[in-house]
Structures are given as structure tokens and as C-alpha cells.
Amino acid sequence: MAAEYQDYDYVEASTVKFDDLPPLDPQIKENMRGELTTGLILTAIYFTFIFSIPVLNWYFPEIAFKPIWGGMSLTWFLTTFVTMAMAFIIALIHTVLYERRLKNVEKLQPVKEDDEDARNVTIS
Amino acid sequence: MLETLLSPKMLLTIILMGTIVYITYLTKKNENASDFFVGGRGFGWFTNGSAIGGDYLSAATFLGIAGLTFQLGYDGAYYALCFSIGLTLLAIFVAGPLRRFGAYTVADFLGYRFHSKRARLVAVLVVFSISGFYAAPQLLGAAQILSMFFGTSYEFGIIFTCAVMIFYVGVGGMKGTTINQALELWIRLAAFVIMAVVAIYGGLHYDKVLDGINSVTGPIADTSPYALDGKDVEVDGEAWSGTGFYFPTFWDTISITIALALGTIGLPHILLRFYTNPSAKAARKSALMAIGIASVFFLFAVYLGTVGRGIFISGEASDQVMSDMVTGGNNMVIPSTAQALGGEWLLGLVIAGAFAAVFSNLSGLFIASSGALAHDLYGTFIKKDMTEKQRVMAGKVAILVLAVVYGALGLLVKDASIGHLVALAFTVAASTFAPIFILGIWWRRMTEKGAIAGLLVGLIVSMWMIFLPGTVPDFLTFKVPGIVTVPAGFLAVIIVSLIDRRVPADVNDFMKKVHSKEAESI
Numbered sequence: 287m288a289a290e291y292q293d294y295d296y297v298e299a300s301t302v303k304f305d306d307l308p309p310l311d312p313q314i315k316e317n318m319r320g321e322l323t324t325g326l327i328l329t330a331i332y333f334t335f336i337f338s339i340p341v342l343n344w345y346f347p348e349i350a351f352k353p354i355w356g357g358m359s360l361t362w363f364l365t366t367f368v369t370m371a372m373a374f375i376i377a378l379i380h381t382v383l384y385e386r387r388l389k390n391v392e393k394l395q396p397v398k399e400d401d402e403d404a405r406n407v408t409i410s
Numbered sequence: 411m412l413e414t415l416l417s418p419k420m421l422l423t424i425i426l427m428g429t430i431v432y433i434t435y436l437t438k439k440n441e442n443a444s445d446f447f448v449g450g451r452g453f454g455w456f457t458n459g460s461a462i463g464g465d466y467l468s469a470a471t472f473l474g475i476a477g478l479t480f481q482l483g484y485d486g487a488y489y490a491l492c493f494s495i496g497l498t499l500l501a502i503f504v505a506g507p508l509r510r511f512g513a514y515t516v517a518d519f520l521g522y523r524f525h526s527k528r529a530r531l532v533a534v535l536v537v538f539s540i541s542g543f544y545a546a547p548q549l550l551g552a553a554q555i556l557s558m559f560f561g562t563s564y565e566f567g568i569i570f571t572c573a574v575m576i577f578y579v580g581v582g583g584m585k586g587t588t589i590n591q592a593l594e595l596w597i598r599l600a601a602f603v604i605m606a607v608v609a610i611y612g613g614l615h616y617d618k619v620l621d622g623i624n625s626v627t628g629p630i631a632d633t634s635p636y637a638l639d640g641k642d643v644e645v646d647g648e649a650w651s652g653t654g655f656y657f658p659t660f661w662d663t664i665s666i667t668i669a670l671a672l673g674t675i676g677l678p679h680i681l682l683r684f685y686t687n688p689s690a691k692a693a694r695k696s697a698l699m700a701i702g703i704a705s706v707f708f709l710f711a712v713y714l715g716t717v718g719r720g721i722f723i724s725g726e727a728s729d730q731v732m733s734d735m736v737t738g739g740n741n742m743v744i745p746s747t748a749q750a751l752g753g754e755w756l757l758g759l760v761i762a763g764a765f766a767a768v769f770s771n772l773s774g775l776f777i778a779s780s781g782a783l784a785h786d787l788y789g790t791f792i793k794k795d796m797t798e799k800q801r802v803m804a805g806k807v808a809i810l811v812l813a814v815v816y817g818a819l820g821l822l823v824k825d826a827s828i829g830h831l832v833a834l835a836f837t838v839a840a841s842t843f844a845p846i847f848i849l850g851i852w853w854r855r856m857t858e859k860g861a862i863a864g865l866l867v868g869l870i871v872s873m874w875m876i877f878l879p880g881t882v883p884d885f886l887t888f889k890v891p892g893i894v895t896v897p898a899g900f901l902a903v904i905i906v907s908l909i910d911r912r913v914p915a916d917v918n919d920f921m922k923k924v925h926s927k928e929a930e931s932i
Contacts, residue, residue, distance in 0.1 A: 310854070310918050353621075356620060357620030357621030357622070358616060367709065370494055370706070
């Protein structure tokens with residue numbers, strides 16, 4: 287279990303100019319870059335799909351509101367079925383990709399029990 | 411008397427209340443603040459995933475989405491699309507890092523990230539604003555159900571629900587709340603599944619129902635006795651199934667999409683849920699499970715709202731159901747549809763489900779806000795040296811205070827739409843906490859002044875556009891003003907941070923803590 291929360295003592299923390307800040311640990315930088323790139327690509331795909339629905343509705347109504355199954359129009363189907371599936375699929379892909387990257391990290395840096403506390407030092 | 415007690419709606423509601431009391435009693439032992447505020451961080455992904463679902467799928471989903479679909483047609487169903495996006499974005503950008511950070515409250519994040527009491531104080535103000543906005547429609551839903559199906563007054567409904575919350579959260583803390591929320595989620599889902607099965611079995615297939623609705627335009631016969639103006643209710647099938655019925659422009663549609671998609675990332679009671687997982691890995695799994703459940707839920711909600719509309723237009727339901735659908739407003743469509751589909755027993759199950767939705771969501775809001783009041787405000791600014799027992803006691807007193815405040819807000823929104831009010835709460839959340847969490851986790855350049863500016867600008871602009879729409883220029887007026895308020899929040903953080911340039915000296919340590927993969931499975 288992760289380290290328990292500890293109260294911060296509210297000593298006025300020092301600040302530095304961003305230009306004087308030391309560079310981020312290369313491993314953390316790599317983690318963040320990988321994570322953010324995956325997240326942004328998936329979000330871009332997801333939002334392209336999401337925003338295509340109002341675009342279709344407002345600018346191509348003859349396609350959007352064309353019945354495809356009884357009284358159900360294409361846009362109704364996309365809005366109430368496909369979008370719901372997309373929400374789960376995008377999150378699932380993200381989780382699968384994340385766990386794959388995590389396994390790679392664990393292969394390179396095996397976790398030792400003794401390191402547990404060191405890894406979870408609360409920032410203060 | 412006995413007949414009333416044995417009626418399905420009363421019986422099932424009593425069983426639900428009894429279960430809540432039993433679970434709360436079993437989990438009443440909250441030895442320390444971690445137990446009370448984050449359930450000892452001991453819940454696995456399944457329980458937590460169910461509880462996140464329970465928290466997220468409030469009365470706005472259970473009653474509101476179906477009601478909006480019933481009334482507004484495609485534009486109402488579009489709310490479901492927007493609500494469905496948020497949890498996925500949260501899972502991608504925030505869930506894992508937030509759990510690795512580990513704290514008690516949402517404001518803790520700002521307290522730690524910037525070592526700032528000022529930022530914490532502003533965050534508390536925002537937590538109260540969002541929670542108040544969110545709690546009022548939940549109380550409205552509970553009070554309307556009590557009023558419509560048990561004959562109590564609206565005011566009694568508000569007081570009763572607040573009293574239940576005081577017991578539920580005040581005694582059980584996060585432990586009791588989590589287990590209750592998880593259980594309540596499955597009650598609601600069961601109610602929806604049974605309703606959908608009964609509808610499909612009864613021949614109310616989606617395509618046919620939509621076809622029936624689309625083809626009817628004009629007055630619905632014999633509805634005049636229930637209408638306020640004494641005339642038959644008019645419908646327009648073509649307008650109902652098209653867009654523009656409620657959102658007048660393309661940009662209005664984009665605006666609500668932005669607000670609701672990002673709003674989830676800023677909801678204090680949802681963010682808090684990720685602190686209760688034992689690890690970041692469990693947090694991701696919880697989020698994934700909640701997204702799956704939520705997607706199914708939204709799908710059912712829209713379908714059942716459509717079925718309700720179909721039943722109403724066909725005019726084949728009983729007088730009672732027809733009357734309820736006209737007089738109950740859009741918030742009561744699900745109970746009325748349940749009654750039409752499965753009689754008193756299905757109505758009873760749906761009423762229990764609706765209470766479960768209200769209690770589940772309200773309890774999350776109470777826990778999140780009590781943390782803000784007791785831990786962030788009282789414990790940080792007034793009495794810093796509290797013992798663990800005093801912290802728990804402060805949390806319980808905070809619940810009492812919140813019950814009074816939320817109750818008062820509930821009384822003010824008597825005639826509002828639950829779904830729309832919650833959409834406005836999402837707007838405030840998307841304009842305040844969403845920029846803070848996304849940029850705070852991923853952007854080292856964010857400064858304390860930038861964070862405070864983002865919170866204040868997001869809060870003030872969204873409140874202005876929601877409460878004083880008459881003073882907003884026409885070209886900036888939207889039903890849900892996310893397209894203006896969300897960029898305002900983000901831009902304020904970015905611009906002020908770039909001008910300020912003074913970042914916390916330990917920001918690299920913070921980034922290491924929230925992005926370190928080695929700590930993932932611990």
C-alpha cells in the first residue's frame with residue numbers, strides 16, 4: 287500500500303525562477319513524455335470522433351438524420367451507441383498500453399520490497 | 411396502514427434504508443482521519459469502480475438523462491454523450507498520478523504542489539461552489555420522488571434526505587459510504603436492466619419506438635385534463651428527433667461538449683475516489699470499470715427516456731401514468747415509465763434505485779465537502795494540532811453544517827431540471843479544477859499565482875455566465891457556457907504562470923512522485 291498521507295507543515299516553501307530549475311530526472315521525463323504522447327494521441331482520435339457528430343448534425347443533416355434502422359437515424363446511433371462504446375475502448379487501450387510500458391520498466395528496474403518507503407517519500 | 415407499508419414502493423424503499431443502516435452500523439468504526447476521509451485506502455478496484463460509478467451516476471443520470479431525452483429528444487440524448495466523455499479523460503490524464511500523489515482532499519493537491527495556504531483556501535471555496543451546485547439537484551430529485559409517490563411536501567423531502575445523509579456519512583465515513591455506493595450502483599443498474607428487458611419483451615423495440623415518435627406531430631388526445639393550460643399537449647416528432655430543438659446553434663452543442671467532457675476531471679467527489687484505492691494500478695482499473703458501467707447506464711437512460719416518450723405519445727398508459735408524465739415534469743419520467751411497463755413492483759424498484767442514486771451521489775459530495783471544511787479549512791487555518799479523534803469529530807460536525815447549507819440550496823431549485831443543473835455544476839468544475847489538475851500534473855511551469863488566478867477566473871466567469879446571463883453579450887450566451895469559461899480558466903493559469911515564472915523549488919520532486927512508474931503497483 288502506498289505511503290500514508292502526512293501533513294505538510296506549511297513552512298513557506300522557496301520558489302525558483304523556472305529558468306534556474308534543474309532539469310527533470312531523465313527517467314521521469316521519459317515516463318511523462320510517453321504517457322502524455324499516448325494520452326494526447328488517444329484524446330485526439332476520441333475528440334475527432336466526438337466533434338464529428340455535431341459537425342455532421344449541423345452541416346450534413348441529410349446524412350446525419352437519415353434513418354438507418356426503423357426510426358433510428360445515423361446520428362442517434364452514433365450518439366447513443368457508438369460513443370458509449372468509444373468511451374470504454376479508448377480507456378481500455380490506454381490502460382493496456384500503460385501496463386505494457388509498466389512491464390517494460392519493471393523488467394529494467396526490478397522492484398525491491400526494501401525500496402518501498404524510499405519510493406513513497408511524501409514531498410514536504 | 412399495513413396496506414401502505416406493504417406496497418412495493420414502500421417495501422423496497424424500507425429494504426434499501428435498512429441495508430444502508432446495517433452497512434453504516436458495520437462500518438461505523440473510524441479510528442483515524444484516513445478511515446473517515448479515504449476509507450483507510452483499502453478498497454480494491456471492483457468495490458472502488460462500483461463506488462466511482464455510484465458517485466458519478468447520480469440522480470442526473472438515473473432520472474435526468476431519461477427526462478431530458480423524453481422532453482428534448484436528440485438534444486436531450488446529447489447530454490448523455492457529453493457526460494460519457496469525462497471519465498475517460500480522467501482515466502487518461504489524472505487517475506494514476508492522483509493516486510500516486512495520495513492525500514485526503516482535493517485541496518491537498520494544491521497545498522502540496524505549491525506549498526500554499528492561499529491556494530488551498532481558494533480551492534476550498536471552489537469545492538463548496540461545485541458541491542453546492544451538484545447537491546441541490548440531487549436533493550430536488552429525492553424530494554420530488556417523495557412528494558410524487560409518498561405524498562410528502564417538497565420541504566419534508568429535503569429535510570428527510572439531509573437527515574439520512576447525516577447518519578449515512580456522519581456515522582459510516584468513507585468506509586460506509588463506499589460500500590453503500592457500490593451496492594446502490596447495482597440496485598440502479600438492476601432497475602434499468604429490468605426496465606429495458608420488460609420494454610423489449612413488450613415489443614417496444616428502439617427502432618419502432620423512435621419511428622412512432624418521429625411520425626407524430628400535433629396534439630396528444632385526452633391529455634388536456636393533466637395540462638396546466640387545460641389544452642391537449644402538443645408534440646413535434648420531427649423537431650424532437652432533430653438537433654436544434656434545445657441547443658439553438660452548432661456552437662451551443664460544442665460548448666456543452668467541452669463543459670461536460672472536462673467537468674468530470676474537476677468534480678471533487680470523483681477526484682477524491684482515486685485517493686481511496688490501494689495503488690495507482692487499482693485506480694486505473696477502478697476508472698476503467700466505472701467507464702464501462704457508466705457507458706451501459708447512459709445507453710439505457712436514453713433508451714428508457716425514448717420508451718417513456720413512446721408510451722406517452724401512444725396514449726395507451728393508465729390515467730395515473732399519463733398524469734404523472736405531464737405533471738411530474740421531466741425528472742419523473744423514469745418512475746412513470748417503470749409504472750407503465752411493470753406496474754407497482756417495477757415502480758418500487760425504480761424508486762429504490764432513484765433513492766440509491768441520490769444517496770450515493772450526495773454522500774460523495776458530503777464526504778468531499780466535509781474534508782474541505784474540516785481538514786482544509788478548520789484543520790489548516792484554525793486548529794492545526796488536532797488529534798486523529800478530533801479530526802474525525804471535525805469531519806462529523808462538518809457533515810451537520812453541510813446538511814443545513816445543502817438543504818437550503820435544495821429548497822431554492824424546486825422547479826429546475828436535474829440534468830441541466832448538474833450540467834452547470836460540471837461547467838464550474840471544468841473551468842476551475844480541470845485546468846489545475848491537468849496542468850498541475852503535466853506542466854512544471856505552473857506557479858502558485860497561476861493556480862490561484864485560474865481558480866478565481868474560472869469560478870467568477872462561470873458564475874457570472876450562469877447567474878447573470880442577461881448581462882452577457884449575445885455572442886457569448888450559451889445554454890451551457892463551457893466554450894467561454896473553460897478556456898478562460900486554462901488561459902488564466904497559463905498566462906499568469908508564464909508572467910510569474912516562480913515555480914516551487916521542489917517541483918521536480920513532485921513530478922517524480924506522481925509520474926514514477928516504480929511506485930505504480932505498490
